[in-house]
Amino acid sequence: QVQLVESGGGLVQSGGSLRLSCVASGFFLDYYAIGWFRQAPGKEREAISCSSADDGSAYYANSVQGRFTVSRDNAKSTVWLQMTSLRPEDTAVYYCAADLERRRCKDHTFVGTTLGYWGQGTQVTVSS
Numbered sequence: 001q002v003q004l005v006e007s008g009g010g011l012v013q014s015g016g017s018l019r020l021s022c023v024a025s026g027f028f029l030d031y032y033a034i035g036w037f038r039q040a041p042g043k044e045r046e047a048i049s050c051s052s053a054d055d056g057s058a059y060y061a062n063s064v065q066g067r068f069t070v071s072r073d074n075a076k077s078t079v080w081l082q083m084t085s086l087r088p089e090d091t092a093v094y095y096c097a098a099d100l101e102r103r104r105c106k107d108h109t110f111v112g113t114t115l116g117y118w119g120q121g122t123q124v125t126v127s128s
Contacts, residue, residue, distance in 0.1 A: 009122030
């Protein structure tokens with residue numbers, strides 16, 4: 001089955017850290033830029049980072065710049081999102097998805113491209 005599976009979410013206090021994992025199965029991660037997204041209750045889905053498959057470049061939304069870091073190991077079929085200095089407004093369900101058209105990110109958004117292989121999401125809750 002072709003899919004991405006997220007894990008690592010949980011409940012953390014404000015200022016704390018979490019590391020999310022996104023594991024690919026059924027396809028080679030090498031061929032796809034991978035995005036991290038989040039959706040808070042009552043809000044639209046937000047693209048927060050993009051990780052390129054080839055050159056190691058990564059891009060971030062202003063809301064997480066300097067606090068979140070994405071990394072990947074294509075051989076392990078895994079992308080990680082290290083989140084530090086967490087805030088209550090970071091509370092959301094976090095998802096990863098593959099850019100089916102690009103290996104390299106242009107920025108942290110995915111405007112004009114096709115996303116696929118969405119995971120089921122992992123809940124992150126930050127208490128104040």
